[in-house]
Amino acid sequence: MTEADGALGRRQAARLGLAALLAAGCAPAPGPAPLGREEAAALLGRRAAALRERDPGAWTATSTSGTGPGSLWARLAEVPLADWAYQVTGVRADSAAATVEATLRHRLRGEDPAPATARRLLDLVRREGRWRVRAERAAPGAAGLLWDQGTVHARRGSWGLVLGTGSAEEAGQFARLAERAVPAADGAWGGDWPRRVVVLVPGSLAGTAALLGGGPDTYRGVAAVTTGSPAPRTPADRIVVNPEAYGELDGRGRQFVLTHEAVHVATRAATGPATPLWLSEGFADRAAHRAAPRPLAAAAPALAAAVARGEVPRALPDDAAFTFEGDTGGLDRAYEGGWLACRLLADRWGDDRLRAFYRAVGTRTEETAFREVLGTTREEFTAAWRTYLRERLGRAPAV
Structure with missing residues (x-):
């Protein structure tokens, strides 16, 4: 290698070194890391504590909307909260924005023995180097x-x-x-x-x-x-x-x-999977009617009209009859029939036996409750109920 070749090599190496230094200096600095699950949990923990303790400063530090009118803070001002906590279940984030999936557990003071739960989505943004909640809403498909x-x-x-x-x-x-x-x-x-x-x-x-x-x-x-x-x-x-x-x-x-x-x-607490709707709805209607009595035919107009036409129901209303599918007449007859079945039970066996029957149906079968509590069968009771409808709806006594 000649002296000229050596000088050329040294100049090329210098240029390559300078280029490498310039390239390193011009490369963009790495941006802030996306929001992680632990960081999200810590932020939502501070948000929940601020709400529980009604600390407006701490709340504002976690939220873009602050405590002004329309904010979640303002919307909840009169709600008596005993508890409010989030459990993070997922995070989707980049360096500037994030969506956090969480389960919210909240409890009303003096009412809830245990927390209610709700699936939530929270939208977060990074402002001045800190993450804040911009919005909170129900998760897709959740109430x-x-x-x-x-x-x-x-x-x-x-x-x-x-x-x-x-x-x-x-x-x-x-x-x-x-x-x-x-x-x-x-x-x-x-x-x-x-x-x-x-x-x-x-x-x-x-x-x-x-x-x-x-x-x-x-x-x-x-x-x-x-x-x-x-x-x-x-x-x-x-x-x-x-x-x-x-x-x-x-x-x-x-x-x-x-x-x-x-x-x-x-x-x-006494209503179980075996409790038929004619009993649960009829029992509730009986209490409501007793609190505000009316003549019987006026209180059961749909069923009274059916009986007047000679259309006495052949069976106690099944659960499907209580669904609202546009046939309001059928729905009304189901409620009225359940009420009058409970009224017949109380008239014949007394209120205590009606309540005992309700409790028994919730833990046993309907047929067992008829036999053990009332000493009859569902078929015999249905026949008595059909006779009751014919007799009572024909003369409209007071409730």
């Missing part, structure tokens, strides 16, 4: 929560709790109905139950469906639904109102519906 729909007003008393997204005046109206419904339910059932109800009042049929996890058509025409579980250590039952159907009722009808649903809360 929503009342405060997803707007600011919640609360009214509570010895009878329980009303939560609604309408006006404070509307919440007060439902509170007065519940105050009368709970004693009526207790008088009908007695026994061991909390003697409290939780009533949720969304602002629309769509809101009702969202709380129940179904489509609006499922609940159209249904004034209220009670949800819950008979297992121990579960959240309190929720009476969910459909404001559109409920709003079409007169004062007596509104009281009737809430009393009926309160009875479902009272009987929940």
Whole structure:
């Protein structure tokens, strides 16, 4: 190698070294890492603690919306929360945004013996180097929560709790109905139950469906639904109102519906998979009718009309008869038939035996309960019920 060749080699090596240094200096610095599960859990833990403790500063540190009107913080201001906690189940993230899947466990103070759960999605963004929650909503296919729909007003008393997204005046109206419904339910059932109800009042049929996890058509025409579980250590039952159907009722009808649903809360622990709907719905209707008596034919118009046509039902209504599929006449006859079956039971065997029969059906079979509690059979009772319909609906006595 000549001296010229050596000089050329040294100059090439220098250029390559300089190029490497320049390339390294111009490469973009690595960005912040995407949100991880542990970091997400820590953030949601701080968010939950801020809400439980009503600490606005701590809440603002975890949220882009702060505590202003319309924020989740403001929507929950009147809700008596005893607990609120998230369990992260999944994270999808890049360096600037993330979606966190979580199970929310929340408990209403003085009402829930155990937390209620809800599947949630939380949208997060990175701002000024810190992650914050931008929005929270129901996960796809999951039921929503009342405060997803707007600011919640609360009214509570010895009878329980009303939560609604309408006006404070509307919440007060439902509170007065519940105050009368709970004693009526207790008088009908007695026994061991909390003697409290939780009533949720969304602002629309769509809101009702969202709380129940179904489509609006499922609940159209249904004034209220009670949800819950008979297992121990579960959240309190929720009476969910459909404001559109409920709003079409007169004062007596509104009281009737809430009393009926309160009875479902009272009987929940004794209601099992074997309990037929003619019994559970009929028992609830009997309590509601006794709290607001009317002449029998006026209280059972669909069945009275059928009996007048000579169309006395051949059998007690089966569970399918209680589904709303557009035939309101058939649905009305099912409810009225179940009510009159329970009325016959009480008339012939007494209220204590009616309650004992209800409890027995929940743990045994219907046929066994007829035999062991009432000393009869389902067939014999059905025949007596058909005779009862012919006799009683023909002269319309007072309830």
